[in-house]
Every structure is written in structure tokens, then in C-alpha cells.
Amino acid sequence: MSAGISFVGAGPGATDLITVRGARRIGEADVVLWSPSIIDAGWVRENTKPGAELIDLARHGDDEVVEVYRRAVRDKLAVVRLFAGDPATWGGLRAQLDICARIGLPADVVAGVSPLSAAAVSAGVALVEPDYADSVIMAGQEAVGMPDLAQIKEYAQFGTTMAVLLPAARAAELADALRAGGYDDATPVLAAYKVSWPDEIVARTTIGELVATVKQHKLWRHTLFLIGGAVRAGRARSVSGETTRRPENAARWSRTRSRSSWRAEVKRPVAAPEKPEAEPEPPQQRVTVVAEPTRKPVPAKTAAAASTPAKSVTAQAKKTSAKTTAAKKQPAKTTAKKTTRAQPQRARRSS
CATH class of the missing domain: 3.40.1010.10 (Tetrapyrrole methylase, N-terminal domain)
Incomplete structure (x- = not known):
């Protein structure tokens, strides 16, 4: 170096x-x-x-x-x-x-x-999922200081995954800012403390239970909080006896929040349920109707009318074969004439 x-x-x-x-x-x-x-x-x-x-x-x-x-x-x-x-x-x-x-x-x-990535993989979740969050918003760093809770309130309006690093002792203020921005109490939250260390804590909770979870695990120092529908699933590996549950309205909440975001304009035409009704438009019966007359050439009149071009072709073939046959028989006829002419001459010489 x-x-x-x-x-x-x-x-x-x-x-x-x-x-x-x-x-x-x-x-x-x-x-x-x-x-x-x-x-x-x-x-x-x-x-x-x-x-x-x-x-x-x-x-x-x-x-x-x-x-x-x-x-x-x-x-x-x-x-x-x-x-x-x-x-x-x-x-x-x-x-x-x-x-x-x-x-x-x-x-x-x-x-x-990044501790953000380490916390997500420790809990077995992805930070970005198409149906729940299309981006990640980061707020707060240990070396910079306490993040602005007014900004967190504004960020919450996007309804996407948020990563906030702040002292766990201020979890109540964080929950109030998230509610004011539009998140409801059932929104999933992942609290990650000292990720990848021997004494790491990764606890799953919701905004409504955030304060109680922090007190239960005795967290007060800087902790990374992941908020949003993308962290709804998975299991915390370091917290024994903790049940991992998905809030019932997490998916409904994420769709409701996305209506106010730019994704809603792209999603509305795609999610229209009218396409399945329009799928039977290509009528395959046309193929069946057209095919049926060709399969019923039984009547004689219909067969005669349909076979007119075939007859002309057959007649021409017969004429051609007749000419060929006549040409082949021609030498035999000449031979026969010569034979009949020779017989009377032999008879005269014998007499």
C-alpha cells in the first residue's frame, strides 16, 4: 500500500x-x-x-x-x-x-x-418486491446524528420500504412520525440491533407494537428499523420464542398506499379485470364450420360438381395414355401386315 x-x-x-x-x-x-x-x-x-x-x-x-x-x-x-x-x-x-x-x-x-443488507438477509426478507415496495428510503446515520422526524413523515407518504437508524429510546417518536405520514399500526417493522455480532437482536413487530417490542428486548442504543410491506415475511434467527406473523392487512395497506404514488398510474390499466372477459373473442368455431363441408362429400351431385376440374385432368391423362399405347402397338401392326402378305407368295411357289 x-x-x-x-x-x-x-x-x-x-x-x-x-x-x-x-x-x-x-x-x-x-x-x-x-x-x-x-x-x-x-x-x-x-x-x-x-x-x-x-x-x-x-x-x-x-x-x-x-x-x-x-x-x-x-x-x-x-x-x-x-x-x-x-x-x-x-x-x-x-x-x-x-x-x-x-x-x-x-x-x-x-x-x-451495508448493515441494511445484513439486517434484511438475517431476517430472510428482500428490501424491494414488486407487489410491496419498488424502492428503499434511508434516513439517519450514527455519525451524522438523529434523523429529522419531519422528513420521515414526508417519506412515509410514498408507502415504500424505509430504513431508519436512530436510538431505540426514541421509538415512540418514530412511530408517531410514521403514523402521521400515512402508515397504519399494522405496518410490519423489523428492529435490528448489532447485526452480525454475537449479541445481535433482530425482532419482528409492527408500528402499533414497536414501543413494547423495544422495551421487551431492552433496546435503547442506535438500532436500524426497517419499515414497510417488503419486510412482512421471514423469521428472525436470533430471538428465541418470538412468533413471526404477517399482519393481515399488510398487503391491503401497501396497495392502498401505492394509490397515492406514481406507481398507481402504471398499475391501474394493467390491473383492469376486463381482459379475461375479452379472451373468448377468437372464435375457433370458424375452423370447424369451414372444415365440415369438406368432410361431407357424400352426395353425388355435390361430388360431381366438385370433381369437374378432376375430370378434365383425368380425361387428359387418358388421352395421353391412349396415344402412348397406340404408339407402342404401331410396330406390331406393320409386322402383322408383312406376315399376311408373305403367306400367299409362299403358297404360290409351292403349287
Whole structure:
């Protein structure tokens, strides 16, 4: 690894979900900026090279981090800064890249596995399904702070899958914002805490039961909430004794919500139930009616009228065959005449 900085996505937390490229950059770095809340400290120590400097971001401010960047330029150091999940979903990435460009530090980004994807596959669901959600709206990041609940209310009007990262202690405020945006209490919700960690919690609930579920599992730190019809099915693998049920009106809710979205304009003509009634239009009886007269050539008059062109063809064939037969018999006739003429001559000589 040459001198510069790599912003590496550490994935949702499990060490085996770091990409091969990210692990290689960590092993080659002279300085690693990280936080124990991002990835296991023991793994970082075991996979960095001897003599590498480890800096805990939780104990250093932004100004101190910039000084590390400047030292990397001066001493030509290879630096890695770890981010939870995927750096592309972190709102502060652009500011970090601008700082590096300003001080002359070469920088690149290594993608990682997003906690959003990890939570969905942990519960066995898809974030996008044609009948329930055609898009995903993300709101809130741990490094940026609390998402704007007024914006969440506006996003809820689209009736699609939403991913909100915020402290679970504010679950009641989140539920109120979702209701105000048009979601009903039966809307499915997936609460995912520390996905892929040994102590992960993935709990299935609804907006109406969200507060009670958070209290039941004693969640209060940052938790990822997936909301919408697309997360209606599946089973949480880490919560024992929890029943996975699909709200009865989840499908009805999603169709009702889609009426106010742009998809409704595309769906209405397609969902019209008039096409099945129009399907019997191609009458196959025409083929049967036309075929029946050809199958009934029994009457003689009809057969004679229908066979007129066949007769002319047959007559011509007969004439042709008669001529051919006559031509073949012609030599036999001449032979016979010669024989009859020769007999009287022989009779005269004998007398």
C-alpha cells in the first residue's frame, strides 16, 4: 500500500464480512483509525502489521484526526480509516475526501457490506418486491446524528420500504412520525440491533407494537428499523420464542398506499379485470364450420360438381395414355401386315 489514506467499510460488525480488499489494506497500513463499536478490537490487533499505530476514534476529536492526515502527508504513511458498514452510505464521506484533497493526501474508498443488507438477509426478507415496495428510503446515520422526524413523515407518504437508524429510546417518536405520514399500526417493522455480532437482536413487530417490542428486548442504543410491506415475511434467527406473523392487512395497506404514488398510474390499466372477459373473442368455431363441408362429400351431385376440374385432368391423362399405347402397338401392326402378305407368295411357289 502506497502513502495515502483508504476509507474502508468494515461491514456490519462480523470480521468475516470485511471484504478481501479491505482486510488487505488494514494489514498493510502504518496507521489504523477505528472504533471498538465498529469491529472487534482483537481482530484489528491480530490483522495489522507489527508496529502499526492504532488510534481509537472515540477518544480523538476531528481536529486531532486531521493532524494525523497531515502527519501522513509529511511522513509518507499509509493510513486506513474504518467505517461501519459501507462508507458510501455515510453522510460525512464527502467532507473527509475534501479535507484530504486540500492537504494533498491521496485517498480512495473501499466498499463494505451495508448493515441494511445484513439486517434484511438475517431476517430472510428482500428490501424491494414488486407487489410491496419498488424502492428503499434511508434516513439517519450514527455519525451524522438523529434523523429529522419531519422528513420521515414526508417519506412515509410514498408507502415504500424505509430504513431508519436512530436510538431505540426514541421509538415512540418514530412511530408517531410514521403514523402521521400515512402508515397504519399494522405496518410490519423489523428492529435490528448489532447485526452480525454475537449479541445481535433482530425482532419482528409492527408500528402499533414497536414501543413494547423495544422495551421487551431492552433496546435503547442506535438500532436500524426497517419499515414497510417488503419486510412482512421471514423469521428472525436470533430471538428465541418470538412468533413471526404477517399482519393481515399488510398487503391491503401497501396497495392502498401505492394509490397515492406514481406507481398507481402504471398499475391501474394493467390491473383492469376486463381482459379475461375479452379472451373468448377468437372464435375457433370458424375452423370447424369451414372444415365440415369438406368432410361431407357424400352426395353425388355435390361430388360431381366438385370433381369437374378432376375430370378434365383425368380425361387428359387418358388421352395421353391412349396415344402412348397406340404408339407402342404401331410396330406390331406393320409386322402383322408383312406376315399376311408373305403367306400367299409362299403358297404360290409351292403349287
